[in-house]
Amino acid sequence: MLNFEEELKKFKPSLEIEDAEDIIYNQDLDDMSDVLVRLLKDAGQGTDNQRRTK
């Protein structure tokens, strides 16, 4: 037997045309390569900090 309330929570309001601009601007466009670049950058910074501490 389905739980109506739980099922209803799965339905989210549809995006209206007036909201399109906000959605486009706020969309997270980062892909895996961006994440990797950021990780490498963070890793490089961490190494520099350790060297300075030493």
Add this chain to the structure above:
Amino acid sequence: MKCNRCGTELNKGDICPGCGANVRTYRRLVSLSNVYYNDGLERAGVRDLTGATEALKQSLKLDKNNIDARNLLGLIYYETGEVVAALSEWVISKNLKAEDNVADYYMDTVRNSPSKLDDINQTIKKFNIALNYCHQDSLDLAVIQLKKVLSLNSGFIKAHLLLCLLYLKGGNWDRAKIEAQKSLKLDTGNVLAKKYLKEADSMLLPGESGKLVSDIAAADSDDVIRYNSGNEMIIQPVKKSAITRTGSIWGIVLGIVLGLAAACFLILPQRIVSINSSNQQKITQISEESDAKSAKINEYEQQIATLQTQIDTLQTQVTDYEGVDSTSAAMNSLMKAVSIYLANPSDVEGMAKALSKVDLDAIGDDVSPEFKSLYDSLMSLVGPQLATSYYNTGYEAYKSDDYETAIANLSKAYQYNSGDVNTLYYLANSYYANGDIDKAKESYDLVVNNFPNTQSAQAAQTKLAEINNSGN
């Protein structure tokens, strides 16, 4: 392929020629992204839109610059009714690759139909209102709103699913099943739709999981025999003879025959009676018009007869008046002649001129005795003189072969003095010479009878003999 860091076009090596970065991992990510794109494309081809969406999202997570994957994701969003999400993907796609991008075509298609765009927006708003009704526990209103949404956009899967959920909540299992099936038809991989379909199926009658309650009611016909054997329901088709199978054809033929018979015996006579009645009315109308025209013609004929009578009467009156006129003219002429005689008895020419208009033959008996008496008195006084005057003129004309003038003057001379044989003889000669043989014979007879024993009588006798001998 371009370097993800500096944008330089990469060669086959793992090192970027522009910035010297190692692009091996990046290449691997792009490759994986394409694998997911291909998977998404395949799923979209079999309308597994949910699976395609997941695969394309993975593809874009691995490589945000995978334009084909982004455009296809937008197309799938559009197909499922999520138009704003679709437009967002296409706008981003256009920003990432401005030239030679199919997203242009998709966006233009949507933009160039403002009414459709407005419909889409209305659909989305109504869906959100329906969802709000659900949260407020106004489920009936939500159902009505969702039906409106689906009438505007039947491909809006989320609306189908929400309506399905509402039907499940309301116990309308068959309707819920229909909505779930519609959702699955639009998106074969929709997990929620499968879940709801399973729920609806489980709530339908035992043994009828594949059919709706309404289907069962419809299927409860004479074509099958149902009975329970233990816990199982046996459905056995009824055997039908060939005659029974062909019964429908005979039924159609019988129906046609009965239809034709009904047309011949019920509709046709009525139609004939109607046409006859119409014709009878027309005949009556024409007859009435004919009678009216006949009456008019009779009336006109009577008018013509009356007018003819009037014309005859008037004609008679005119004739009478003409006689009166001639009599009156004769009287005036006689008066004038008498007046001339009284003034100058020797003016024979004036009296002759005045009396020339008095024609006793034309007047006839219309004149009074006094007129005749006066005329005779005048004639006894001036008759011989007038006769002499006319005789002289007539004789001159006779000698000069002018027989017309001779006849006119000698006739007058004979009228005024009938006792002169020469006047009558020359008059007869003039008639004869002028070709009027009858008048000539008449005049010769008068000469022979009235003046016998005269030379003129002998000559007239000779002339008569000539005329008789000539055959006239």
